Amino acid sequence: MTAPRAIVTDIEGTTSSIAFVHEVLFPYSQARLADYVAAHPAETAPILTAVRDEVANPALDEAGCVAALLQWHKEDRKIGPLKTLQGMIWAQGFAEGALRGHVYPDAVAGLRRWHAAGIALYIYSSGSVGAQKLLFGHSEAGDLNPLFSGHFDTAIGGKKETASYRAIADTLALPPAEILFLSDVEAELAAAQQAGMAVTLLARDGLPAASPFPVETGFDNILPEVALS
Template sequence: MTPRAILTDIEGTTSSIAFVHEVLFPYSRARLAGYVAGHSAGPEVAAILDAVRAEAGEPALDLAGCTALLAEWHDADRKIAPLKSLQGLIWAEGYAAGTLQGHVYADAVAGLRRWHAQGIELYVYSSGSVAAQKLIFGHTAYGDLTPLFAGHFDTAVGGKKEAASYAAIAGAIGVPAGEILFLSDVEAELDAAAAAGFEVTLLARDGVPPASAYPVAESFDTILPAEAIA
């Protein structure tokens, strides 16, 4: 059965894990302190700093302390909202300047365009913020891909290894869980989605794993090919 909606992960699924860890993260880490110092009086960074203090439980934490904590979270790759918001602001400057370009696999671009043309609703669910997701897809070698998507979800809806998160997404988009296909390279995420009733497929871009409980694809080319949904 052709799904009514497809929900996709980003890292290791539409895009290279290396792009995030070897390009985006070093870019934001190198500019973190300078960006905070230069924008601390602005409303966006001021709100981030307040969120850092709330997360740390230290309402009197000064600018240096907030910056140090953000750097610590960045180095530990913590999935914390104020850090994700700050990274998004830093990356936005890089994309706007043309210094950064979002990486998306060619087969992922072709698949997303194929499914969109067939009327399948497309959504993204990633641990990166919604703003960061839109930056990656909005600045690619293939142009702006954001019009292909009907919506975006991040961990504000819940953790990616929790079945309740997928149930919430199904409710938000108004499509029964059994009519949504979730794509990810992480089996624990597929476990959670399957537990919520989703159809799932494991992306194995580095080669098919020895064993998996789920359908496996090495690229988007074999997932709902055109002849299967014609």
Template sequence: MIKAIVTDIEGTTSSIDFVHQSLFPYAKAHLRAFLHAHAAEPAVAEQIRETAALEGRALDTEAAAAVLARWIDEDRKATPLKALQGMIWAQGYAAGELKGHVYPDTPVHLRLWHGQGRRLYVYSSGSVEAQKLIFGHSDAGDLTPLFSGYFDTRIGGKREAGSYQAILKELALPGEEVLFLSDVGEELDAARAAGMHTCQLLRDAKARPFAQHPQARDFSEVAL
């Protein structure tokens, strides 16, 4: 019996286009001004230091902004970039300039599964803070009360089996009682290697099917 469902965001609960055409450009447009305005704050200064460490050289605020903007263009899954993007998006959501996209069936089935007593979790390359913003300010209202927890790249890469083993440890459940949902086959491979059940969402015509995993066009087709 599936007692917990762990879901990806991009291409799974929410449109890839929303992330790449709305969130990323918003963060890039506000990045430089945000860093100059908040560089002295401990949380922001820490991310600038981590950016410099990953880049392997000293960076002042302006140089860090240039590196981070390049990482946005490269769609780098770097933890300091994700953390800073989350801080910038928080301002955008608070100002009403951003609204988190979810597919119409997403809130319906999240509420259904939650009502059945299944624990719901998110695992995304975006920071936990950014995950909470998407679901807390979604176009279907605040969905955060439905979730029991969130995981990001701080627990490990999404294509590494060890990340899913660490999630299972946090959930205190065996893999056979956990279902992982994603549109990315390599992530599903890693989750299955850790012992989880898997299902690939094929919402986007560009999604590459992995026939070794059960597939669904939306959450109504996810078999539990």
């Protein structure tokens, strides 16, 4: 593979374990959501206003807003006020040392290898940009944020929409063909490929029986050092 000028990578199932997000981060924020809102009235007031707007009920009280947030949390809804609040709770957990971001060792090595080779690195995840920076800034391997040139979340569009990848390419001011997108979700890869990007499927649980995309089980064989020299 010819070295791209930029690599855009997903997080869950790609750089990091899906289990970390769903078995560590989500339970952590869910268990602390109500108490956090009660303890931080000024900081969470705009979030509760956004909840009221979302449910079209301007008279909804704090308990009702919290109930809505908890229901969205249970359903893993990608809703702005919930994502913002989760990020605030996680920020506190990371700052206190209660949380450490999981990043696969091969992903750490790959990101460092590509960065050293002069390839610009970006994250594109459904998690907020703030949450992305927390995970990589407080990772088990240390602060990885200096490796990245930028971050994208669903503010640029849904991850299964071709227009999102075109918008990313426009933002990077690069031809899509010079960008490599990494993900464990074939629908996301299809959208990126439709936009003209090169793609690779991460199959960390083992190779699939068949895939229309290039497949790797980790970062080690994606643009190894010899291909960049």
